[in-house]
Amino acid sequence: MKKKYNCEIPIICIVAMNQNRIIGDGQKLLWHIPGDLKRLKSITMGSPLIMGRKTWDSIGFPLPGRGSVVLTNSTTWESRGAIKASSFEEAITKSKQWLIDNENSKIIDVNKKIFLFGGAEIYRLGIEFCHTIEVTQVIFQAEQGPQFPFLKEENWNKEMLEHHYKTASTPEFSYWRYNRKNNSL
Ligand SMILES: NC(=O)c1ccc[n+]([C@@H]2O[C@H](COP(=O)([O-])OP(=O)(O)OC[C@H]3O[C@@H](n4cnc5c(N)ncnc54)[C@H](OP(=O)(O)O)[C@@H]3O)[C@@H](O)[C@H]2O)c1
Numbered sequence: 001m002k003k004k005y006n007c008e009i010p011i012i013c014i015v016a017m018n019q020n021r022i023i024g025d026g027q028k029l030l031w032h033i034p035g036d037l038k039r040l041k042s043i044t045m046g047s048p049l050i051m052g053r054k055t056w057d058s059i060g061f062p063l064p065g066r067g068s069v070v071l072t073n074s075t076t077w078e079s080r081g082a083i084k085a086s087s088f089e090e091a092i093t094k095s096k097q098w099l100i101d102n103e104n105s106k107i108i109d110v111n112k113k114i115f116l117f118g119g120a121e122i123y124r125l126g127i128e129f130c131h132t133i134e135v136t137q138v139i140f141q142a143e144q145g146p147q148f149p150f151l152k153e154e155n156w157n158k159e160m161l162e163h164h165y166k167t168a169s170t171p172e173f174s175y176w177r178y179n180r181k182n183n184s185l
Pocket of ligand 1: 016022027051052056071074087120125
């Protein structure tokens with residue numbers, strides 16, 4: 001039986017994916033949507049982010065005002081500004097510790113939360129512990145690449161928050177919020 005985490009702090013997943021659930025090419029995102037990046041910054045500011053080592057490499061530096069908890073299997077890996085974790089459980093513990101360590105700083109979001117930040121391997125590890133998923137659904141042609149896991153549709157209430165039409169520089173995209181139905185965790 002899979003181990004369940006009793007994390008009193010909500011774990012929120014945040015992802016941008018295309019119509020085939022593709023989230024990137026393995027090294028970077030496939031699209032550039034400045035408005036989505038601004039929104040991601042505002043949603044995640046003051047919180048710890050749990051990410052895989054490949055996602056860390058794709059960003060290349062710690063995102064300001066947030067904790068970067070990086071999962072790796074390597075015992076020797078280290079990178080300036082990264083908080084290393086070798087299991088999902090340790091990533092949760094270190095995220096909580098980051099919130100404690102920064103409690104008195106102005107950056108901390110008063111509504112404490114931890115973000116499941118990707119990529120695909122890390123979404124697969126942590127999605128079962130999330131009650132909410134902030135989804136940017138992008139209309140973009142790509143069939144290959146790391147994929148967001150399939151969800152059991154019957155377990156989620158989905159609400160569309162905003163829709164953006166295609167422009168000369170950005171694809172069509174919309175913001176969705178998925179909330180897990182109470183009895184499905
Ligand atoms: N669209 C989005 O919202 C979004 C968000 C994030 C990332 N991305 C994209 O996703 C792609 C990267 O995703 P990915 O799935 O290839 O890689 P990833 O999930 O970012 O990182 C995978 C790495 O995490 C570590 N890891 C995985 N499971 C582990 C475990 N149980 N314990 C310890 N460490 C573990 C391993 O690192 P080691 O190899 O060091 O052992 C593994 O190679 C990039 O293209 C990125 O741009 C997109």
